Amino acid sequence: MPQVTLGTDLGERSTRINVGVYNGGSVTATAVIAVRRACNGTVVSSRTVTIAPNTIEQFGGFESGTSDGCNTPAPRAAGWMRYVTVTVDQPSFSYVANVSEASPVTTPINIIPAVGLAVATNTRF
DSSP states (O other), rough: OOOOEEOSSSSSSOOEEEEEEESSSSSEEEEEEEEEEEOOOOOOEEEEEEOOTTTTEEEEEEOOOOOOTOOOTEEEETTTTEEEEEESSSSEEEEEEEESOOSOSSOOOOSEEEEEEEEOSSSOO
8 A cells, every 4th residue: 555645845846855764564675656746646756665674764866857747727736736655565654855945035045945844644545
């Protein structure tokens, strides 16, 4: 059963998506991480990773992709909206963190990047 984390974007800003996975099992886990467009479920970035037992590991470098193919009118999901699925073969939990260098604040010195954090729950979708 995949863990689904909704709202894993920072609006229309370009972001770096990081996904953390905890392996609560007693053997090495294999996880498939996929970043998807909310408008149509298309995978824009994915990776298969392994995690040692009783270990949490964060994986970075996931692309948020383009909005191509998301021409659905409201109230459908906007083209920039993303969600992440994580499927692990051992007991686990996952989280998604986004960082954007594009600050929404218009001060002369933008030194603090916007950060978003979403944590998956055991909800079935």
